[in-house]
Amino acid sequence: MKSTLHTLLFAAVLGVVCSTLLVTANLFTAPYQEANRKADQVRNYLAALDVPIPENASASDLIAIFERTIRPVRQGGLERYEYRPEGADAPQAVAVAFAGPGVWGPIEGVLALEPDMARIRGIRFFKQEETPGLGGEIATEGFLKRFNEKQIVAADGTPGFRVRKPGAADGPNEVDGITGATMTSERVGTMLDALAKRIRED
Amino acid sequence: MPDYLQSKAGGCGGLCGGKCGSTMHDGVIRNNPIIHQVLGVCSALAVTGKLENALVMGAALVFVSAMSNAFVSLLRHQMPRRIRMIVEVAIIATFVILFDQLLKAFYWDMSKQLGPYVGLIITNCIVMGRAEAFATQNPPLLSIVDGVANGIGYMIILALIAIFRELLGAGTLLGYTVLSTSWYAPNLLMALAPGAFFTAGFLIWIINALRGGTGLPADKKREDS
Numbered sequence A: 001m002k003s004t005l006h007t008l009l010f011a012a013v014l015g016v017v018c019s020t021l022l023v024t025a026n027l028f029t030a031p032y033q034e035a036n037r038k039a040d041q042v043r044n045y046l047a048a049l050d051v052p053i054p055e056n057a058s059a060s061d062l063i064a065i066f067e068r069t070i071r072p073v074r075q076g077g078l079e080r081y082e083y084r085p086e087g088a089d090a091p092q093a094v095a096v097a098f099a100g101p102g103v104w105g106p107i108e109g110v111l112a113l114e115p116d117m118a119r120i121r122g123i124r125f126f127k128q129e130e131t132p133g134l135g136g137e138i139a140t141e142g143f144l145k146r147f148n149e150k151q152i153v154a155a156d157g158t159p160g161f162r163v164r165k166p167g168a169a170d171g172p173n174e175v176d177g178i179t180g181a182t183m184t185s186e187r188v189g190t191m192l193d194a195l196a197k198r199i200r201e202d
Numbered sequence B: 001m002p003d004y005l006q007s008k009a010g011g012c013g014g015l016c017g018g019k020c021g022s023t024m025h026d027g028v029i030r031n032n033p034i035i036h037q038v039l040g041v042c043s044a045l046a047v048t049g050k051l052e053n054a055l056v057m058g059a060a061l062v063f064v065s066a067m068s069n070a071f072v073s074l075l076r077h078q079m080p081r082r083i084r085m086i087v088e089v090a091i092i093a094t095f096v097i098l099f100d101q102l103l104k105a106f107y108w109d110m111s112k113q114l115g116p117y118v119g120l121i122i123t124n125c126i127v128m129g130r131a132e133a134f135a136t137q138n139p140p141l142l143s144i145v146d147g148v149a150n151g152i153g154y155m156i157i158l159a160l161i162a163i164f165r166e167l168l169g170a171g172t173l174l175g176y177t178v179l180s181t182s183w184y185a186p187n188l189l190m191a192l193a194p195g196a197f198f199t200a201g202f203l204i205w206i207i208n209a210l211r212g213g214t215g216l217p218a219d220k221k222r223e224d225s
Helices: A002-048 A058-068 A135-139 A141-147 A182-201 B003-011 B018-028 B042-047 B049-074 B081-106 B108-117 B119-123 B125-135 B139-168 B193-211 B217-224
Strands: A069-074 A078-083 A095-103 A104-113 A118-128 A162-164 A174-176
Touching: A002 A104, A002 A118, A002 B081, A002 B108, A069 B139, A069 B193, A095 A182, A104 A182, A118 A135, A118 A141, A118 A174, A135 A141, A135 A182, A141 A174, A162 A182, A162 B049, B018 B139, B042 B119, B042 B193, B049 B108, B049 B119, B049 B125, B049 B139, B081 B108, B081 B119, B081 B125, B108 B217, B119 B125, B125 B139, B139 B193
Parallel strands: A162 A174
Antiparallel strands: A069 A078, A078 A095, A095 A104, A104 A118
16 A cells, blocks of 8 residues: 555656646747747748848748738638738739648648749749658759749640650749659649649639 | 766666666677667668768657557566567557657658658568567666667667768769769669668678678677676
């Protein structure tokens, strides 16, 4: 009986001490973590929109730039982020977020278009868990650069986008996929195709 | 035990009963957790793609293993035997979560790259093993030395594997280009998990061959006698 009481008491005290320590640590670090999380997302939006960012900009700098130049606008079922540099009266670019299933987990990203809502200005994947070195390459500069000068409308004017087998892309709305990552390439293609159609519908 | 360790043991012998040097030597070299005990291999394979990741992971292990050893050792006389393991895990988990929170607050990029592996230190056999096998039977200061030693032993092996993998897999070291991709084609196999298997395997083989034994307990006894 006495040993049971000792065990219970020991467990209770240990539990209280450990959780107090963790709650304190969490209270202390939560604002920093939140700023990091937000800056991470903001950095991707700014990069896709090709907004000039000073080198070594801190998390709060990025958030400040984002809040100054980017305005969310709800249109149709889509949230659009319009980039308007100070002094400009019309949006210079528009970003739209997208999401969908990848091979190992969800893929989330942002696609930025020129004001004509057809030509691609930039793209970023800010969340992906694809195979490192294969599907994970979608987040690298090499793959993102393939979207330069592309558009979300085919040559004949029908909206849509395709990620083709490596080397097979030839239309203005097609890019090469990644060698060895057919599944990831296909899923990214499906995601962007659906997004292209939704954007053009509005 | 080599002579130089005897003298080192003398340095902090007053605090740790003269066992400081030998405990350090045990953890880092003779009883290295990865090479000799083959513990903690999961994370050694997972986070050794880049040298920087390996070093941060090693630092995390030094911190967690030293702190949890210290507290397990402090509580070793009060700890009820029946819930010993649960108490150890609770203490380890507290420090792991603490480290993870700090990483997320002040070293966000690294936290993103290490992903779930920092949290998985809770289940790392090295930390649990040292708490159970060493800290429950030794005084706090010596237990801290043991925790640090095993953490450093782990970090050294991780760094060695990571140097090979980052160099051959990406042509860089700590992010700086060493082998230019203009003439070196990065070896994808080294960047992926199999590369870590091969590197760790070769490393264990080479070190055991240099020691002149198979690394099995029978050999250890022979060395000791």
